Amino acid sequence: MPRHLFVTRHPGALDWAQRHGVQAARVESNLDVATVEPGDVVIGTLPVHLIAELNRRGAHYWHLTMNVPAEWRGRELSADDMEACGARLDEFRVVGTGTRSAAMTTGGAAPLGDNAPTLHLCIASGQTQPNLLPMLMERWDRVVIFASPKMLPEAERLKSMVEVLAQQSGRDGEPIVVDLPGDADYPALKRAVERAVASLRCSFPSHRLVLNVTGGTKLMTLAFTDALRSQARIIYCDTERGVLETIDSPGTAHAPLQPRLIDLDTLLAVQGYKTTRVTRVDSPAFATMKQREALTARLVLRLPTTGTGLQTRRDGDTSWTSYGLAATLHALANAAVESARKDRQRFQPGQETQLLRGGFLDGPSRELLDQLSVHGLLRDPGPAADGRLRLVFADLDAASYLAGGYMEEFALLSVAAVGLPAAHFGANVGLDRLGRREGRKHGEMNELDVALVWRNKLLTLETKAGRALVREAQGTLNKSASLKLSVGGLLATSWIVTNAREADIPSDVLDRADLNSLTRVEIVSGVAQLQRLPERIAEWAGVDLPPGYRTWREIVDDGRDLGTGGAVPATPDTAGDAR
Known part of the structure; x- marks a missing residue:
């Protein structure tokens, strides 16, 4: 059972502890650290290296803190004197980061100048994007990717992307992949990291270290952070909040992630896909879409209630x-x-x-x-x-x-109206896996009707005309949820855009779309929602609509050049029973 141990040789400290109800199983003037067990609480004024050893053994340390005037130092203090000095118990945790000497025997380095090259360390995981974003924002010279056996394919994919970045920026040296033990506990992981970093120090003695702890398991994050605290600048890429946090050194302000770090092709590559085809705003097909945008809007917004x-x-x-x-x-x-x-x-x-x-x-x-x-x-x-x-x-x-293509055009035109860079969105996006086996016949793996990447997140729009969503509800929901996770990752958003009347969509379809947060798909339907589709996309992207933006209502009203015609009833000879 955990014990409280009070280490002191001062009677006044014992009186003060009794006055404040501090109970200890044992009072000692000198502590034998070897007798301390995990969960024990040690109270006193111990030197830093002993506190670190206590913490390493799993014990807690409460420091007897006082603000002692200079003229009182060296004299024996009573309990009343200690009260006057604001005596209190503060808990501390101390982590030793290695012995420092001229040879730097266990890692670390002398302070490096601002122009020193940077060795960027990261941990491979199923989410490659948080590992890549900091490399797109900050300076680095070489990259080291740590990977467990299960994460080696992801490490290789990240390595290939880093190689592309290195070529684009004229950097020398290919990324280094370092193996991690796959089933190790925390102490073994920490030792493995320490050995690997010591080896890297020998190879790159003049490089400063930056450690991205966003990837890997929670146990890996703890092991890397403890092993490299005070030796590296430790960062965390918070893609949900859109910021790059500096964990060590403490107090450093976070840096916002730039919204255009990753375009559509890059995000797909990060997730292991390539585009086999895509319709962009600079294509002849889009010029045709613009020419008939009023007709497209009429089909989307008015066809369901016409005839x-x-x-x-x-x-x-x-x-x-x-x-x-x-x-x-x-x-x-x-x-x-x-x-x-x-x-x-x-x-x-x-x-x-x-x-x-x-x-x-x-x-x-x-x-x-x-x-x-x-x-x-x-x-x-x-x-x-x-x-x-x-x-x-x-x-x-x-x-x-x-047959329904006008819905895709409407969605792409709505995205284009927001005014984002052309490389960040497209329609009819054909997908295939990177590195698929050559020499075998296969088609595209899948298609995104419309896709947009902004703030380094993916928005997909699956379009369904008329009652197609009602007829194909389960398949459409399954496809949208699956692509949301596999192509966009955990922070992707998926919308199904349909001009079916809201009243025609069964409640069970809406319930299935909203089943859980990971597979949630939002259904955008009805005239009111569709007319505001560009505004909703701008809200998702966190941007203002550009000057001169025209609403869909304005486009429909300006495009009224319709002919006239009369009603044509069914004839008795061919009419039947409509059931």
Whole structure:
């Protein structure tokens, strides 16, 4: 059982301790440190090296602290004298960091000048980004990566990225990977670190040390911090708060992480991915998006409530009925896309569906179809004389846009409106693993509809047009949550952007999206939320919208160049039972 041991040879100190209820199992004038056990509390005024040994053995030390006037020093103090000097018990912890001599036998170094080269030490972990960010912010000359056996692949990935940084900045010398014991306890880890640092000191005697303790396990963090306290500047990269903290030396102000340290390609590489394709704002495809942004906004914000009286059914499929223009347009466009999925030459631009009894193509619906024709997306739009709705898509790209691609364009245009650097975002981001085996046939591993990196964090936008989210809820939620963690890490944010009406999204879908903090996916739906999508993205990024920013409402209103058309009801001959 832990004991309290009072080490003193002064009667006044014993009287003071009794007066203040300090009870000790043993009072000694001299302490034999070898008799102290873990958990014991030692009280007294011991020299620093004995306190360090007590702490090393797992004991606590309470120092009898007093502010003694110079003229009282050397005389025996009574309990009253001690009260006058403000006597109190302060707990201290002392850590020995090695013997210092001309040969610096256990590490450490004489003070180095400001121009001394820097040896940057870090610990490999599953989260590579916090190890890389400080290297992008601060000066370094060589990098040493410590890694347990399980973390060697991550160490190699970090090493390859550091090599790229070194080449870009003209530094010499490749990063060094140092093995750590995989199943060691704290004392063994600390000894391993001390041996490794002593060896590095011999190889780099003129380098100052900087230690990043963000990576590794908690036990590794403690071992590295204790082993290198006072020998290295110890830092911690807090990506959640966006700051670089200096742990040792204490009192040093933290440095904010610059928001543009990592762009989209770099973040993906940090997570072990490469881009196989991406649509950026400087591409011809984006120029086309800008030309039809008013149409895109109309499809996103107004299509779900346009032509709600339309009821259609595809030929030969009595179980399939579409309600509203949005559902019919998506179905026909998807059918056209499917016709060319395996062979672009088999693309069938013309698609038909039957108008059911009570279903009709109203004026706003016809106006929207006319507008799609004006923009070159449809040819010969509108119903046939026999009560059938026939849409002829201009080409495969037009069909893909109307099958739901307009939602991706809306999301990318919303991101672009925030005014961030082009290298930090893109759409249709094809992903593949870095270092996949060559010589084997394989496609892309996955795709991000829209991705944005700012403040060194990832925001992904998965887009779903119409009722696609309702039909594919589980798969969409699983994909978004999985990509959020694997591609963006713990601090990534994932949104599902859909123009489905909020009332049409079942509550269980919303509950599953918000299941837990790690896999949480936010659903952005409904006209009110979608109109504010650029503002929400700016809020996430922590930036102000640029001067001249135009809202989606303004863009839609300015883009009103629609034609006119009348309602076309279903004919009795072809109408059926809409169920």
